Amino acid sequence: MQFEVTILGSNSAIPAFNRYPSAQILNYHGNHFLIDCGEGTQFRMNTFGVKRGRLDNIFISHLHGDHYFGLIGLLTSFNLNWREHLLNIYGPPELEDIINVHFRHSQTKLRYAIHFHPLHADEPRIVYDDGMLSVETIILEHRLPTTGFLFREKKNLRKIIPEKITEHNIPYEAINGIKRGGDFTTAAGTIIPNSELTLSPPKPSSYAYCSDTIYTESYLEQIKGVDLLYHEATFIEEHAFRAAETFHCTTKEAARIAQKAGAAKLLIGHFSARYEDLDFLLNESREVFSETYIAEEGKTFSVDHHAGVVSKHPVQH
Amino acid sequence: MQFEVTILGSNSAIPAFNRYPSAQILNYHGNHFLIDCGEGTQFRMNTFGVKRGRLDNIFISHLHGDHYFGLIGLLTSFNLNWREHLLNIYGPPELEDIINVHFRHSQTKLRYAIHFHPLHADEPRIVYDDGMLSVETIILEHRLPTTGFLFREKKNLRKIIPEKITEHNIPYEAINGIKRGGDFTTAAGTIIPNSELTLSPPKPSSYAYCSDTIYTESYLEQIKGVDLLYHEATFIEEHAFRAAETFHCTTKEAARIAQKAGAAKLLIGHFSARYEDLDFLLNESREVFSETYIAEEGKTFSVDHHAGVVSKHPVQH
Numbered sequence: 001m002q003f004e005v006t007i008l009g010s011n012s013a014i015p016a017f018n019r020y021p022s023a024q025i026l027n028y029h030g031n032h033f034l035i036d037c038g039e040g041t042q043f044r045m046n047t048f049g050v051k052r053g054r055l056d057n058i059f060i061s062h063l064h065g066d067h068y069f070g071l072i073g074l075l076t077s078f079n080l081n082w083r084e085h086l087l088n089i090y091g092p093p094e095l096e097d098i099i100n101v102h103f104r105h106s107q108t109k110l111r112y113a114i115h116f117h118p119l120h121a122d123e124p125r126i127v128y129d130d131g132m133l134s135v136e137t138i139i140l141e142h143r144l145p146t147t148g149f150l151f152r153e154k155k156n157l158r159k160i161i162p163e164k165i166t167e168h169n170i171p172y173e174a175i176n177g178i179k180r181g182g183d184f185t186t187a188a189g190t191i192i193p194n195s196e197l198t199l200s201p202p203k204p205s206s207y208a209y210c211s212d213t214i215y216t217e218s219y220l221e222q223i224k225g226v227d228l229l230y231h232e233a234t235f236i237e238e239h240a241f242r243a244a245e246t247f248h249c250t251t252k253e254a255a256r257i258a259q260k261a262g263a264a265k266l267l268i269g270h271f272s273a274r275y276e277d278l279d280f281l282l283n284e285s286r287e288v289f290s291e292t293y294i295a296e297e298g299k300t301f302s303v304d305h306h307a308g309v310v311s312k313h314p315v316q317h
Numbered sequence: 318m319q320f321e322v323t324i325l326g327s328n329s330a331i332p333a334f335n336r337y338p339s340a341q342i343l344n345y346h347g348n349h350f351l352i353d354c355g356e357g358t359q360f361r362m363n364t365f366g367v368k369r370g371r372l373d374n375i376f377i378s379h380l381h382g383d384h385y386f387g388l389i390g391l392l393t394s395f396n397l398n399w400r401e402h403l404l405n406i407y408g409p410p411e412l413e414d415i416i417n418v419h420f421r422h423s424q425t426k427l428r429y430a431i432h433f434h435p436l437h438a439d440e441p442r443i444v445y446d447d448g449m450l451s452v453e454t455i456i457l458e459h460r461l462p463t464t465g466f467l468f469r470e471k472k473n474l475r476k477i478i479p480e481k482i483t484e485h486n487i488p489y490e491a492i493n494g495i496k497r498g499g500d501f502t503t504a505a506g507t508i509i510p511n512s513e514l515t516l517s518p519p520k521p522s523s524y525a526y527c528s529d530t531i532y533t534e535s536y537l538e539q540i541k542g543v544d545l546l547y548h549e550a551t552f553i554e555e556h557a558f559r560a561a562e563t564f565h566c567t568t569k570e571a572a573r574i575a576q577k578a579g580a581a582k583l584l585i586g587h588f589s590a591r592y593e594d595l596d597f598l599l600n601e602s603r604e605v606f607s608e609t610y611i612a613e614e615g616k617t618f619s620v621d622h623h624a625g626v627v628s629k630h631p632v633q634h
Binding site: 013014015016018020039040042043046047063064065069070072073076077080081092094095097098101102105106107143144 | 359363364381387409411414422424
C-alpha cells in the first residue's frame with residue numbers, strides 16, 4: 001500500500017530561503033500525480049529522485065505563477081527525453097492557451113499527446129477516476145478562479161479468506177462477486193453468507209489539497225474526515241489583515257479548517273517570503289490543531305491513516 | 318572599472334548535474350544586464366547574491382525554453398517586490414506575445430513599465446547605446462532565429478594629467494574638449510598640444526555572447542579582437558554529428574572561432590546533459606585555443622583585458 005505525498009515546493013510567490021514555489025507529487029501505488037508546478041519543479045524532481053515515467057496526470061490549481069511557471073519547462077523536458085505516452089493536464093481553461101503559445105513560438109512539435117482537461121471553479125466535480133482512485137475539484141476562494149483537489153481512494157473490495165476457497169471449493173468465476181459482498185451457494189445448495197468468507201476491506205484513505213484560498217467553510221463538508229489535509233497557511237496570525245487582503249489564510253485558520261473537517265492530520269504550506277523560521281507557524285497552528293506538520297520540501301508524508309506522518313526523507317541527488 | 322560577467326546557468330536544454338539552463342549577468346560599472354533567462358534564473362540570482370535594483374535590460378537570444386523559461390517568473394517577482402522603474406526587454410518579436418498571454422490570464426497588472434525591443438535576426442544592429450556601452454546583435458545560425466550579443470565599451474575619453482591643469486591654469490569649461498583630443502590655448506596665446514596634456518585612454522573592452530549556433534564564420538569579422546568570447550560548446554568532438562544535426566557547436570569548433578577571431582579569452586558553455594565531467598570538454602577546447610575556460614556557474618569572469626580571467630566566486634546565499 002503506497003499512498004503518500006512528497007513536497008517539492010511549499011513557498012508562496014516570492015522565492016525565499018531556498019524554498020521553492022508550490023509543487024507536490026502524490027504517489028498512489030507507484031502512479032505519480034503532480035499537483036501544481038511552480039518554477040523549478042523539474043529541478044526538484046531531479047533533486048528528490050522523483051521518477052517521471054509514471055507521471056501521467058498533472059493538476060494545476062490556478063494561474064498565479066507560483067503554481068504553474070514550471071509546467072512549460074517540464075513539458076519541454078518530457079519531449080527532449082523522448083516521452084511518447086499521453087499526458088493529462090487538468091487546469092484552468094486559459095492554461096491551454098498559455099501552453100500552446102509557448103510551443104507555437106518555439107516551433108515545438110511534441111512527440112507525445114497532451115489531453116487537456118479544463119477545470120471550472122463553479123462547483124466540485126469528479127475530474128479523474130481510474131477505478132481505484134478518484135479526484136474531485138474543491139472550489140476555493142481566491143483572487144483568480146482556483147480549485148483544490150481531493151484524492152479519494154475508492155471503496156475497497158472485501159478480502160476473501162484464502163482457506164475458505166479450498167474449504168467450499170469456490171470456483172474462480174465466483175470470486176469477484178464474493179469480493180463485492182455476495183454470498184456463495186455450494187454445489188449441495190448450502191448458502192455460505194459473505195461474512196463467513198471475507199474480511200472487511202481497509203478503510204479508504206483520502207488527501208485534500210487546498211491552496212490558495214481565503215478562509216471559508218464552504219468546502220468543509222466535502223473534505224470531512226480526510227486523512228491528510230494540505231492547507232495553505234501563508235501568514236501568521238499577526239498578519240491576518242494581509243491574509244484577508246490577499247485572499248489567503250493564516251496558520252490558525254488552516255488549523256480551524258482541519259479541526260472542523262475532522263481531518264486526521266494537517267500539513268501547512270505556501271509560506272510567505274516574510275518568514276524564515278517556520279517553527280513559529282507550526283506552533284501557532286498546533287495551538288488549534290495539534291496534528292499539524294510543516295510541508296517541508298523533500299519530505300514524504302503518508303496519506304494512509306495506518307502509517308505515521310513522515311515516512312521518509314528521500315535521498316537528495 | 319567593473320566589466321565582468323557572472324555565470325548563472327551554463328547547461329543546455331535538459332537540466333542535469335545541478336547545472337542550470339542559460340543565464341548570465343553582465344556587470345558594467347554596477348549596471349546589470351541579464352543575458353538569457355532559463356528556468357530558475359531568479360533562484361540563481363538569489364544564490365549568487367545578484368542585486369536586481371540595477372537590472373534594467375534583459376537580452377533574450379532565442380525562443381528555445383532553456384534560454385527564456387525563467388523570464389516570466391523574474392518579471393512577476395519584480396512586480397511582487399514593488400519594482401516601479403522601466404524594464405527593457407530585447408528579444409525575438411514573439412516573446413512579447415508570450416509575456417502578454419501570461420499576464421493576461423493571470424490578470425496581472427504590472428507596477429512597472431516594460432519596453433519591449435523586438436530583435437530581428439537578419440543583420441547585426443546596434444540595439445542599445447548609453448554613451449558608455451553599446452550592444453550589437455550577432456546573427457547566429459540555429460533552428461530558430463537567434464541573435465548573440467556584442468557588448469562593446471565605447472571609445473574612452475583621453476585622460477588629463479592633473480598637474481597640467483594647474484600648470485597652464487586650464488579652466489573647467491575647457492576640460493571636456495581636451496579629453497576629446499583638443500589642444501589648449503593659454504591666456505598668452507600659446508598653443509599647448511593635446512599630447513602634452515593627456516594620456517591615451519584605456520583600450521575599450523568587449524564581450525561577445527554566442528549561443529546557440531552551428532559552426533559558421535559569418536560573424537568572425539564582427540567579433541574580431543574581442544576580449545572575452547562566450548561561445549557555446551554543447552558537444553565533444555566525438556559527437557560532432559549531433560552538433561551538426563541540432564545546429565550546435567563542438568568544443569573545438571568554439572575554440573576555432575575564438576582563435577580565428579583573435580579573442581583574448583574563451584568561455585565555453587551550454588553543455589549537453591550527456592556530460593558530467595566538464596574537464597574533458599575544457600581540455601579538448603584547449604588543444605585548439607589554450608585560453609579556454611569553463612563557464613562554471615557562480616563564477617565571475619572579468620571582461621577587462623587588464624584583469625585576470627576569474628575574478629571571484631560570489632558568496633553562495
